[in-house]
Amino acid sequence: MISPFSPVESRAHEWPAFSKLLALCALSTGLFFTDNVTVLFAAFACTALVYGIAGPAFLRTALVTLRTLLPVVALVTIWHGATGDPRGGAVIILRMITLVVWASAFTMTTRLGEMVELVRSCAKPFERIGFPVGSLGLAIPLTIRFIPVFIARTRSMDEAWRARSESRRKWRLFLPLLLAAMDDADDVAEAIRARGGTNP
């Protein structure tokens, strides 16, 4: 799987996650308060510069994230080219790219463990109104564990299907996949209960 985590350690990894998140929210909101191309370009240029200094591995991860925005950039360029408002188009594109790059910078420089801690402490106040914070520690790894299971199962069902039929109605695989997932859920629930339940 492609990971949005940074391949290299940086100084930003040491900064506390909560402060980074606050700064990200403040800066991102700020971007919406200006329509000035120069200001937005400066923000974008500074970001690009920081990424350049951080090294090629960092830059490459950022470019992978930005690749998914390419169709939108093309669309906005055509739209604003056609309506004769290139300035407005530049504002939108610069703002969009900078927003996404900043957000991915936070993701890249914050370790998964810190992130889970952050979620835990942010969810703590909701515990009183019945939000099961404790069960997150069970639900998160369960979900991560079962994604490759489902992908592998779909692949083997697809192979079995292709070996036996020329029909290409792939969505038919969805029903057996779903039935197997529901059986898995029952098995997992039983296994958790056998080990003392969610609150041992």
Added chain:
Amino acid sequence: MERNIAQISLFAALIAALGLMPPLMMGFGVPISAQSMGVMIAGTILGARKGAAAAALLLLLVAIGLPMMSGGRGGLGVFVSPTGGFALGFPFAAWVTGKVVETLPLKPVGLAAAIGSVLGGVVTLYAFGIVGMSIVLDKTLAEALALSIVFLPGDFVKAGVVGVIAQSLARVYPQALPWCDSNTRISRL
């Protein structure tokens, strides 16, 4: 309790797995990802509350950096991108889908599931998606709708597929749909 956690986690995994599979290409090069179909299915089978919880759990994992949105996207960047509104709309889409199938006493079951999927997985999801897109791209709501309209036919097809799946599910495994029969609902409680 254990059963709820297991179902919510596994359906979150199912929505993620559907998003990571290669998208189908519909005519004129529009990619159709199965991910939002997973959201509709979660609402249909788990009901409003648990379905929304499964979708929210997936968003939490995306937010902490796991690449689980369709096309392998992940991290906070997903939520500020032009399609971020669609991502944030997932739990609401699952909730509305579940609420519709739970409250509308429609027969056959497949029809209820398809209508629920249209109201939740299409109408509700697009409401969030279009607002998000209009903010990020600085367009009016009508313009944002025009930009996403090529994906609408595919989403209606997905709702139809969910209806067909629910209909077969009611035949082969009716316990999976507790809302479709009052007797099974009582026995499950």
